[in-house]
Amino acid sequence: MIETMRSEQDGTLFFLHTKSATLSLLVSAEGFLLLPYWGARIKTSDISYIVKELPFVSYMASTEGRKNFQLGNLPQPYPSFGNSDLRSPAFLFTYEDGSRTTDLSYRGYTIHKGKTKLDGLPFIRPDSSAQTLELQLFDRLKEISVVISMTVYEDYDAITQSVRAENQGKTQTLQIEKLCSASIDLLDSDFEFLHLAGAWGREFQIKRQKLEQGILSIGSAGGASGHEHNPFAALASPGTDETHGQVYAMNLVYSGNFLASAEVGMHRNTRFQIGLQPFDFSWRLEPGECFQSPEAVLVYSGKGLEGMSNSFHRLYQDCLIPLRFAQKERPILLNSWEAHYYKFCGEDLIRLARQATQVGAELFVLDDGWFGKRMDESSSVGDWIANEEKLGGSLSSLIEKINREGISFGLWAEPEMVSPDSDLYRAHPEWAIQVQGRRMETSREEYVLDLSNPDVCKYIIDSISAILSENPVTYVKWDMNRNFTNLGSTYLPSCRQKEQAHRYMLGLYHVLDVLTNRFPHVLFEGCAGGGGRFDPGMLYYTPQMWVSDDTDAVERLTIQYGASLVYPSIAVECHISETPNHQVGRRESMAARAATAMWGNLGLELNFDRMAGEEINCLMDEIAFYKKVRPVIQVGRL
Numbered sequence: 294m295i296e297t298m299r300s301e302q303d304g305t306l307f308f309l310h311t312k313s314a315t316l317s318l319l320v321s322a323e324g325f326l327l328l329p330y331w332g333a334r335i336k337t338s339d340i341s342y343i344v345k346e347l348p349f350v351s352y353m354a355s356t357e358g359r360k361n362f363q364l365g366n367l368p369q370p371y372p373s374f375g376n377s378d379l380r381s382p383a384f385l386f387t388y389e390d391g392s393r394t395t396d397l398s399y400r401g402y403t404i405h406k407g408k409t410k411l412d413g414l415p416f417i418r419p420d421s422s423a424q425t426l427e428l429q430l431f432d433r434l435k436e437i438s439v440v441i442s443m444t445v446y447e448d449y450d451a452i453t454q455s456v457r458a459e460n461q462g463k464t465q466t467l468q469i470e471k472l473c474s475a476s477i478d479l480l481d482s483d484f485e486f487l488h489l490a491g492a493w494g495r496e497f498q499i500k501r502q503k504l505e506q507g508i509l510s511i512g513s514a515g516g517a518s519g520h521e522h523n524p525f526a527a528l529a530s531p532g533t534d535e536t537h538g539q540v541y542a543m544n545l546v547y548s549g550n551f552l553a554s555a556e557v558g559m560h561r562n563t564r565f566q567i568g569l570q571p572f573d574f575s576w577r578l579e580p581g582e583c584f585q586s587p588e589a590v591l592v593y594s595g596k597g598l599e600g601m602s603n604s605f606h607r608l609y610q611d612c613l614i615p616l617r618f619a620q621k622e623r624p625i626l627l628n629s630w631e632a633h634y635y636k637f638c639g640e641d642l643i644r645l646a647r648q649a650t651q652v653g654a655e656l657f658v659l660d661d662g663w664f665g666k667r668m669d670e671s672s673s674v675g676d677w678i679a680n681e682e683k684l685g686g687s688l689s690s691l692i693e694k695i696n697r698e699g700i701s702f703g704l705w706a707e708p709e710m711v712s713p714d715s716d717l718y719r720a721h722p723e724w725a726i727q728v729q730g731r732r733m734e735t736s737r738e739e740y741v742l743d744l745s746n747p748d749v750c751k752y753i754i755d756s757i758s759a760i761l762s763e764n765p766v767t768y769v770k771w772d773m774n775r776n777f778t779n780l781g782s783t784y785l786p787s788c789r790q791k792e793q794a795h796r797y798m799l800g801l802y803h804v805l806d807v808l809t810n811r812f813p814h815v816l817f818e819g820c821a822g823g824g825g826r827f828d829p830g831m832l833y834y835t836p837q838m839w840v841s842d843d844t845d846a847v848e849r850l851t852i853q854y855g856a857s858l859v860y861p862s863i864a865v866e867c868h869i870s871e872t873p874n875h876q877v878g879r880r881e882s883m884a885a886r887a888a889t890a891m892w893g894n895l896g897l898e899l900n901f902d903r904m905a906g907e908e909i910n911c912l913m914d915e916i917a918f919y920k921k922v923r924p925v926i927q928v929g930r931l
């Protein structure tokens with residue numbers, strides 16, 4: 294619920310109430326936007342004293358010559374650069390004359406039911422009670438409008454926020470150097486900065502660091518949200534555990550480069566920000582053009598981490614994951630990767646599918662190695678045409694045989710990449726991300742395709758559509774296996790090169806939007822070398838995600854627990870794999886492996902020919918048990 298009231302000194306107060314939290318904004322009589330309160334739910338009342346009673350500091354500049362009005366000391370929801378507040382601004386514009394000061398003043402607001410769709414970007418769909426506050430800010434000198442949109446999801450105890458900048462001038466361009474999705478000032482600094490860090494095969498490790506004066510930040514710059522840091526951060530009061538403590542959390546609905554930071558200023562307050570990574574980013578905004586930031590999700594919990602997790606889980610399951618899959622139980626799949634890697638023939642696959650059906654699996658997934666002339670990682674990515682010689686016939690005849698075993702069929706693809714040794718690269722070397730004249734770096738013997746180029750997006754849409762329309766495929770594992778290096782585009786003009794990483798994401802979202810709408814029955818699973826792009830942006834298109842290439846049952850405990858802090862179980866794909874485990878060599882019983890894999894969507898990564906009969910019997914019992922508890926795990930509350 295959103296309420297407004299006039300404060301004592303003629304300012305306007307806004308109250309964004311969720312079930313158990315309130316975020317309040319104040320437009321001061323001077324036209325500045327302040328943030329007096331975010332925390333446990335309070336009544337709508339004149340709380341402007343919170344900012345009025347802050348002590349003033351003698352040496353600090355007073356804003357606009359007004360005695361005792363020092364922005365550098367005041368909590369703000371979208372601070373500018375150039376005034377007396379010397380902390381990190383929420384945004385930064387460079388104008389044609391070289392100046393960087395922007396002076397936003399409040400122009401007005403609207404409150405409306407529901408929410409406007411974010412153009413070209415994933416977003417949290419409005420529920421029936423959603424209400425949106427739009428605050429309009431304006432810089433008179435440069436004629437730039439900035440609109441902050443905040444949507445209240447009362448029942449979910451969550452608020453979303455995004456920002457839109459518009460160049461309303463007639464002649465001048467400007468460069469957007471930074472545009473946070475959310476920036477929150479809290480009048481306290483006694484927090485732990487909680488985040489999810491890791492690496493390939495070791496994603497989602499929970500980290501807690503006490504905040505001290507200075508800036509603590511996490512982020513990514515390699516083209517994806519990344520294995521290293523999830524686009525999630527929280528400030529937790531000391532001693533916070535699952536059921537006690539105050540938590541202020543932010544999660545970015547975005548899959549590319551991001552930055553989240555907490556800055557403790559000299560007056561022991563904290564500025565908490567999340568948004569697009571400003572490093573190596575700049576966006577040219579011509580007269581009349583708009584730029585839309587991704588959306589951030591803000592959650593306050595006064596009941597520890599569990600309260601926070603429950604808000605995210607419910608919100609994502611109901612309002613983020615594609616509706617047609619949100620409450621739909623997911624099939625138990627068998628993935629061929631650890632069973633055969635690249636070495637298989639059609640007969641091996643049919644046999645594996647038959648065995649998978651016998652133990653109770655419902656979907657057979659053919660992982661890497663089915664296309665072009667692919668026998669190992671050295672070739673063919675980009676050539677999405679079945680290798681009929683290797684499969685022993687056409688893809689559709691293989692699928693028919695597999696379906697006849699009583700199991701549906703899914704396929705792996707890595708559409709954003711290209712092998713140097715591929716027909717696609719030979720035909721279009723200019724489509725790879727590159728800096729002309731510089732050495733091309735491969736990773737996993739791949740280059741990254743430049744999705745800022747619409748022709749590349751069209752190629753991906755057409756080639757994947759051809760497979761999906763010609764074959765009864767019910768599932769796609771959408772993989773992405775390397776970072777950007779030598780970022781450069783042969784398509785973008787030199788003045789727009791720093792837009793490439795974000796334009797890549799817009800291109801990817803467009804591709805996923807077209808494909809998931811064109812093939813609504815296909816279940817897409819997101820993957821990026823495991824959990825390298827496991828974020829709310831991808832969840833909007835791909836209802837489930839491969840959380841790690843490390844399938845060891847013990848290692849998976851911390852990985853899956855970390856993921857569960859933010860993401861619902863139904864989004865997390867967990868497989869029972871072979872013993873000894875292929876990544877770490879550990880031996881674990883079937884019971885232990887199955888217990889871990891039952892945290893989310895159960896799947897299998899097994900070669901039955903290498904398993905004893907007793908182990909297979911035990912597996913069958915575990916699968917039968919999972920089928921009974923599946924509705925609770927996948928659509929219940931954790």
Ligand code: GLA
Binds near residue numbers: 661705
């Ligand atoms: C990535 C994925 C794996 C598997 C391989 C295939 O590493 O994370 O699950 O699909 O690619 O090459």
